[in-house]
Amino acid sequence: MVVMDNKIESDQRDIVDSNADETWVNDVTESAMRSMRNKPGKAWWIAITLLGLVIVAGVIAWIYQLKHGLASAGYNDRAFWAVYIADVITFIGVSYGGAVTSAILRLTGQSWRAPLTRLAEAMALVTVIIGGTFIFPHLGRPDRFLNIVIYPNFSSPLFWDFMAILTYTVATMIFFYLPLIPDMAVVSKMLGDKKKLWQKFLYSSLSFNWLGTEKQKKALHRGLTIISLLIIPLAVSVHSVLSWAFALTSRPGWMETVFPPYFVIAALYSGTAMVVLVVAGFRKGYKLQRFITDRHFVRLGYLMVALGLVYLYLTFADLVTEGYTGITTGWIKQTVTGSYAPAFWFYVFAGELLPIFVVAFKKTRNATGITVASVFVVISLWVKRLVIVLPAATQPLIAGAWGSYHFTWVSITITLAGVAAIPFLLMIMFRFIPLFSIEEMEEAGELGSVEQVSAHTQVLAKILAKYTGLEVTAPKASKSLTASETEGK
Amino acid sequence: MKKLFFNLILCTLLLTGLVASLITAAAQAASVSSSGSSLTVSLKAPKSTALSLSSTFSNAVFPNTALSNGSYKANYFVQETEFAAKGWIQIGSTNVSVPSLNQNATSEVTYEPTWTGNETFKVELVALTNGNDTVVGSSTTVFDVLKDPSGFPESEINYQRPMTQVGKWLVRGILTLLALVWILMFSVLIFVVNRISKNGKVMLNA
Amino acid sequence: MSESKVNRRNFLKIVGAATAAGTVEMVTYKAYASTNSAPNGWKGTSGVSGSSAASMANTASPPDHQWAMVIDLRSCNGCKSCTAACQKAHYLTEDQTWIDVFTMTDTIGRTYSMPRPCMQCENPPCLHVCPVHATFRTNQGVVLVNQGRCIGCRMCMAACPYQARYFNWNAGVEYPSMPIKPTPEMPVPQRLGTVGKCTFCVGNLNDGLLSECAAGCPMGSIYNGDMKTDVGVNSMGNTIKLSEFLYDNDAVTFKTSQNTHPRVWYIMGHGQNLDNDDQAS
Ligand code: SF4
Numbered sequence: 015m016v017v018m019d020n021k022i023e024s025d026q027r028d029i030v031d032s033n034a035d036e037t038w039v040n041d042v043t044e045s046a047m048r049s050m051r052n053k054p055g056k057a058w059w060i061a062i063t064l065l066g067l068v069i070v071a072g073v074i075a076w077i078y079q080l081k082h083g084l085a086s087a088g089y090n091d092r093a094f095w096a097v098y099i100a101d102v103i104t105f106i107g108v109s110y111g112g113a114v115t116s117a118i119l120r121l122t123g124q125s126w127r128a129p130l131t132r133l134a135e136a137m138a139l140v141t142v143i144i145g146g147t148f149i150f151p152h153l154g155r156p157d158r159f160l161n162i163v164i165y166p167n168f169s170s171p172l173f174w175d176f177m178a179i180l181t182y183t184v185a186t187m188i189f190f191y192l193p194l195i196p197d198m199a200v201v202s203k204m205l206g207d208k209k210k211l212w213q214k215f216l217y218s219s220l221s222f223n224w225l226g227t228e229k230q231k232k233a234l235h236r237g238l239t240i241i242s243l244l245i246i247p248l249a250v251s252v253h254s255v256l257s258w259a260f261a262l263t264s265r266p267g268w269m270e271t272v273f274p275p276y277f278v279i280a281a282l283y284s285g286t287a288m289v290v291l292v293v294a295g296f297r298k299g300y301k302l303q304r305f306i307t308d309r310h311f312v313r314l315g316y317l318m319v320a321l322g323l324v325y326l327y328l329t330f331a332d333l334v335t336e337g338y339t340g341i342t343t344g345w346i347k348q349t350v351t352g353s354y355a356p357a358f359w360f361y362v363f364a365g366e367l368l369p370i371f372v373v374a375f376k377k378t379r380n381a382t383g384i385t386v387a388s389v390f391v392v393i394s395l396w397v398k399r400l401v402i403v404l405p406a407a408t409q410p411l412i413a414g415a416w417g418s419y420h421f422t423w424v425s426i427t428i429t430l431a432g433v434a435a436i437p438f439l440l441m442i443m444f445r446f447i448p449l450f451s452i453e454e455m456e457e458a459g460e461l462g463s464v465e466q467v468s469a470h471t472q473v474l475a476k477i478l479a480k481y482t483g484l485e486v487t488a489p490k491a492s493k494s495l496t497a498s499e500t501e502g503k
Numbered sequence: 504m505k506k507l508f509f510n511l512i513l514c515t516l517l518l519t520g521l522v523a524s525l526i527t528a529a530a531q532a533a534s535v536s537s538s539g540s541s542l543t544v545s546l547k548a549p550k551s552t553a554l555s556l557s558s559t560f561s562n563a564v565f566p567n568t569a570l571s572n573g574s575y576k577a578n579y580f581v582q583e584t585e586f587a588a589k590g591w592i593q594i595g596s597t598n599v600s601v602p603s604l605n606q607n608a609t610s611e612v613t614y615e616p617t618w619t620g621n622e623t624f625k626v627e628l629v630a631l632t633n634g635n636d637t638v639v640g641s642s643t644t645v646f647d648v649l650k651d652p653s654g655f656p657e658s659e660i661n662y663q664r665p666m667t668q669v670g671k672w673l674v675r676g677i678l679t680l681l682a683l684v685w686i687l688m689f690s691v692l693i694f695v696v697n698r699i700s701k702n703g704k705v706m707l708n709a
Numbered sequence: 710m711s712e713s714k715v716n717r718r719n720f721l722k723i724v725g726a727a728t729a730a731g732t733v734e735m736v737t738y739k740a741y742a743s744t745n746s747a748p749n750g751w752k753g754t755s756g757v758s759g760s761s762a763a764s765m766a767n768t769a770s771p772p773d774h775q776w777a778m779v780i781d782l783r784s785c786n787g788c789k790s791c792t793a794a795c796q797k798a799h800y801l802t803e804d805q806t807w808i809d810v811f812t813m814t815d816t817i818g819r820t821y822s823m824p825r826p827c828m829q830c831e832n833p834p835c836l837h838v839c840p841v842h843a844t845f846r847t848n849q850g851v852v853l854v855n856q857g858r859c860i861g862c863r864m865c866m867a868a869c870p871y872q873a874r875y876f877n878w879n880a881g882v883e884y885p886s887m888p889i890k891p892t893p894e895m896p897v898p899q900r901l902g903t904v905g906k907c908t909f910c911v912g913n914l915n916d917g918l919l920s921e922c923a924a925g926c927p928m929g930s931i932y933n934g935d936m937k938t939d940v941g942v943n944s945m946g947n948t949i950k951l952s953e954f955l956y957d958n959d960a961v962t963f964k965t966s967q968n969t970h971p972r973v974w975y976i977m978g979h980g981q982n983l984d985n986d987d988q989a990s
């Protein structure tokens with residue numbers, strides 16, 4: 015623990031520039047709003063166009079699939095579940111990772127999280143929406159989707175899947191929205207009176223007279239704590255129920271008690287990796303190296319590898335339990351040495367060993383190394399989900415040959431569209447909201463040295479006052495803005 | 504006159520019907536009996552759950568009274584009409600003791616009807632001569648079964664898994680929990696927003 | 710002759726051994742009959758909690774019947790006529806083998822043919838997992854799919870231990886215009902994006918006719934049965950007293966450990982009624 019503390023302190027020095035002055039706080043606000051500047055750069059436009067094209071292609075593929083049936087996506091009676099359900103699990107899993115990482119860091123008061131939470135929460139929101147959307151290409155009759163509500167069968171795991179995902183999505187929205195309130199207020203004041211209608215709604219109405227008073231902060235913190243506490247069991251429930259869609263059948267390879275934690279850990283693992291990717295992307299794109307340092311990546315890297323090891327252990331526990339008695343070895347053989355072996359071993363090497371080595375060696379233990387490892391983790395965990403879904407689905411339950419699944423352009427395009435939708439939605443989203451929570455950055459700054467604290471708060475108060483144009487500029491009022499005082503009371 | 508006669512018949516029919524159904528309510532079966540030329544099959548309903556088929560074989564049908572006891576057999580069948588089949592399913596068999604001159608022989612089997620409506624029964628008298636079975640006479644009868652006592656177990660029709668009873672409460676519990684979560688989520692949201700906006704207003708006005 | 714009989718007996722024993730190993734795990738009708746009615750306290754009024762699944766069924770006919778099926782593997786020659794007849798009647802694609810004939814292998818490597826329709830489980834896993842009650846069980850013991858409600862989630866395909874469910878992955882085969890709309894009892898034409906399976910041809914059965922597969926079997930291996938009236942009939946016109954036939958021939962159900970309580974009974978064998986006994990030596 016002592017070691018950790020040291021790290022946090024040194025971290026703080028990274029995050030908080032030693033000469034904490036007006037420039038620094040200006041910098042925070044400026045950087046946070048970098049993505050909202052009036053005219054996005056050329057690179058932004060190129061990226062958004064390309065991503066948009068992929069999404070359009072995905073929609074076209076989906077329309078094609080609707081017309082010609084799921085056979086066009088490579089499905090058949092033995093491979094009745096395949097790529098889309100793997101996509102659903104992957105996207106929602108990634109979302110879970112984002113939300114829980116953010117919630118846990120919040121609850122444990124990890125101040126280094128400050129520049130990451132907004133990105134993580136935004137990613138969580140975006141991916142859960144995409145994951146939820148992927149249920150539609152998965153269904154044979156998406157037009158009848160509402161039947162789940164009209165004729166609910168409470169004994170079906172899918173009904174509870176639906177309820178869990180819905181609840182979790184709403185919770186993610188609230189979790190995303192609450193820390194946004196102070197930033198909205200800042201933006202609103204910055205824009206002044208020349209607001210367009212939507213700006214008025216988005217920034218003024220949705221920030222609800224936020225001034226940053228002590229009482230408001232208290233309310234916000236309390237709410238955030240409750241939602242953080244709530245979102246963890248909710249996310250656990252989502253993934254447990256998702257796993258029960260498999261585990262509540264009698265299929266060898268699926269009917270296992272280990273499945274809920276298995277899925278939960280996989281989700282956390284891939285989610286942390288995805289946080290790394292999103293953070294890396296925005297850090298690069300908006301030049302946030304000053305606030306998001308190698309340290310952040312290393313921290314996330316440690317977290318990721320720890321989760322990865324737990325997942326590896328669960329994978330092993332799964333295989334050994336199923337395989338030992340020899341009753342259900344068919345799918346294991348198929349997974350480990352059969353036609354799914356390349357995919358399985360890809361997961362082991364690229365998704366488990368690679369990140370361990372990357373984090374273990376000092377040379378690679380940096381932003382680039384961990385980002386590369388995260389790419390592999392996310393991809394290999396998607397592959398792993400396919401390896402969970404396909405062997406058990408395609409196994410012959412009576413006699414005869416194994417079924418097989420073949421990718422088609424339809425399924426590939428739709429999946430890629432989902433992948434493209436993550437940066438696409440995030441990039442558009444951050445056109446309208448700050449990249450990180452200015453308030454949390456302020457607090458993170460305050461947790462540094464005492465001198466810095468007072469300096470920061472005063473400067474920040476000044477700046478806030480500049481934006482708000484209110485008399486909170488007085489030293490007294492500015493004092494009331496400090497987190498240390500809030501905690502003192 | 505004609506009308507009266509008709510009414511009378513109708514009344515009689517109704518009455519017999521009533522009586523019949525009253526009787527058969529206990530006996531569960533009523534008979535529309537028809538007899539063959541040489542065999543008489545009549546209905547007895549001594550039991551409340553089963554139909555007793557008893558046959559009377561007139562002396563005339565025993566061509567060879569010299570055969571020893573046990574060499575005559577009565578086989579009972581019910582006709583199956585399901586699946587468009589015309590199969591006879593054997594429902595029982597009894598030995599028939601050879602009667603002395605001018606005496607009738609009787610035999611009886613019990614049968615549990617499995618559905619209501621007309622059922623056709625057949626009895627065959629078989630003589631075992633020289634190791635061969637020879638059907639020496641047969642008769643068919645239609646019985647109108649009014650009640651089906653077989654009682655196919657309800658549990659087989661509405662089979663449920665063991666979790667059902669627990670499951671009901673489990674579902675209610677989880678649904679309640681879910682509702683609580685939703686209430687909590689939105690009350691947190693409303694609480695926070697409300698506090699912030701109220702306090703902000705106060706500060707702004709101050 | 711006596712030797713072949715011994716062989717036959719051996720075969721049954723071997724099959725029994727194989728079942729213990731888990732490949733063809735089965736329970737005899739005798740065991741079933743001895744514990745006939747379902748375990749105590751499992752009663753309920755409908756197969757599922759919640760909304761009325763059964764109301765979708767044709768409940769016009771009271772449960773005068775409890776449909777069942779007996780498949781006599783001693784006379785099955787694996788010709789797949791049943792599959793063809795079923796596919797023709799229901800306008801199925803070649804892949805949609807609602808009744809499929811599997812080639813099974815016993816422990817000493819001999820093979821036998823085993824037709825597999827939907828088992829019409831009394832405890833159907835497919836029904837329990839269907840999120841929209843599209844799968845339901847009629848009071849005649851037949852599990853049906855309402856293709857007008859099915860959302861195509863294929864959860865039921867995951868849950869069925871017998872691989873008995875088939876999805877309509879594509880537009881399917883050409884079909885003539887039908888006089889009536891598709892019903893769960895007669896889901897023709899198949900609807901794209903929904904799941905289908907053997908219906909026991911319950912419409913036929915209620916009309917007093919044999920199911921398409923039973924009628925199409927040239928060997929008379931498939932008997933349609935009614936547990937209520939205790940009758941079974943095959944395409945040869947053989948009428949059996951169901952319970953006796955099952956008892957006497959050591960009928961078994963398939964994958965009993967799944968606790969599905971199938972309504973399809975098998976008489977074990979490897980086609981020995983077809984002079985296949987030499988296969989045994
Ligand atoms: S595919 Fe249709 S019948 Fe099967 S579980 Fe889903 S909704 Fe029910």
Ligand code: SF4
Pocket residue numbers: 826827828829830833834835836852868869870871872873874906969
């Ligand atoms: S065999 Fe399969 S499809 Fe048929 S009732 Fe049983 S579980 Fe359902």
